[in-house]
Every structure is written in C-alpha cells, then in structure tokens.
Amino acid sequence: MSVRDLIPWGRNEGNQTPSLYRDSYRDPFLALHREVNRLFDDVFRGFGSALPSVGATNAFGAGWPNIEISDSDKEIKVTAEVAGLEEKDIEVLLNDGVLTLKGQKNSETEDKNKQFSERFYGRFERRIPLGVDVEEDKVEALFKNGVLTVTLPKTEKAQSQLKRIAIKT
Structure with missing residues (x-):
C-alpha cells in the first residue's frame, strides 16, 4: 500500500x-x-490470534469451540467449551505432538421458520500444537457440564529441559 x-x-x-x-x-x-x-x-x-495453528471448518464457526490452554512444569491442560454437545459427539486425538478436538453439533429442532441464528451447527475441528513431548499413555480427557478438559502430562525429559533464567536488576 x-x-x-x-x-x-x-x-x-x-x-x-x-x-x-x-x-x-x-x-x-x-x-x-x-x-x-x-x-x-x-x-x-x-486466524492471527496468539495460538499458532487454530482453525475451524467454516468461517462462521472459526475458532469454535473456544479453548483455554494452561502450561505448568508437569502438564499441559486444554479446556474447551462445547456446550450443547454430549461426549459421544466429540473425538480427542493426539498425533505427532498435535492435539486434535473434533466433532459435530446438530440442531436440536427442525425449525423451517427460523429467520436468524447466531448458533454454530456442523462439524468442527481444532488442532493445537503442543511443542513438548507428553506421556501419551497417561493423557486424560474429562467431560462435564459442557466443558471438555484434556490433561497431558509432560515426559521427564520435557520437564528437565525447562531452564529458569535469573533476572538481574
């Protein structure tokens, strides 16, 4: 320009x-x-958000479901708001250091007279690159009250690679 x-x-x-x-x-x-x-x-x-690789299958639902990621010394915790879904509607996959949340949300009613809706229906898929090695056999997923929480424990190697750097004044 x-x-x-x-x-x-x-x-x-x-x-x-x-x-x-x-x-x-x-x-x-x-x-x-x-x-x-x-x-x-x-x-x-x-798509220019703080998360490096976050996407959805269509532009209207881009970024859905909303997620929160916390990273501690021992584990990574990913929380996703998936209100209106049941656990059978959601699939959690872990492959090559990328956590994938995918599923489908269907409309509860067949309202043909609906003129406007801000609700998202259809397939979704979120890919979250982890950036560290996790113990794949100890990964847990908990679904409660429309919130999916995936806990990914870090390997001993990943925990030992963490270096604290002292800040001088």
Whole structure:
C-alpha cells in the first residue's frame, strides 16, 4: 500500500482542482479488487490470534469451540467449551505432538421458520500444537457440564529441559 492510497483525493490531469474521490473509485475492476480483498481480510481476521495453528471448518464457526490452554512444569491442560454437545459427539486425538478436538453439533429442532441464528451447527475441528513431548499413555480427557478438559502430562525429559533464567536488576 502506498501513501497515495491513504489520501482520499488525488490529482487530476492538468491544473484542475483535486477530486474528492480517487481515480480507483471510478474503475469498476479496481473497485471489485478492493471489495474482494476486504472480504478475504474479514474472513481471515481471526486466524492471527496468539495460538499458532487454530482453525475451524467454516468461517462462521472459526475458532469454535473456544479453548483455554494452561502450561505448568508437569502438564499441559486444554479446556474447551462445547456446550450443547454430549461426549459421544466429540473425538480427542493426539498425533505427532498435535492435539486434535473434533466433532459435530446438530440442531436440536427442525425449525423451517427460523429467520436468524447466531448458533454454530456442523462439524468442527481444532488442532493445537503442543511443542513438548507428553506421556501419551497417561493423557486424560474429562467431560462435564459442557466443558471438555484434556490433561497431558509432560515426559521427564520435557520437564528437565525447562531452564529458569535469573533476572538481574
């Protein structure tokens, strides 16, 4: 983006007065290009979050279910809010240091007169890279009151690699 794109007016050819609108507003192809870029920006805006690889299967449910990750010296704990689901609707997988939560949420009713809904229905999948070795045979998943908690104990090697660095003043 150039500085000229930030200015809402441009210079017309010759010594005419400055136009209030840039020339690109008159060109339908540039206007279409700008709109497509804006749409892509809106769709992918949520992917720049603090988590390195978090995604969903569609743009409306991007980032669903909401998760919380805590990392202590001995374990990693991942908590996901999956209200409206039962444990049979959720699958928890661990493969090559990536925890995957996936499942499907179906509508409870077949309301054909529904005009508006902010609720998410359909398939979801969240992939969370762990970054450390975990004891795969000791991983536990607990589902209670619409909250899924996955506890991943770290291996002894991963715990011993933790180095505390003293801060000097």
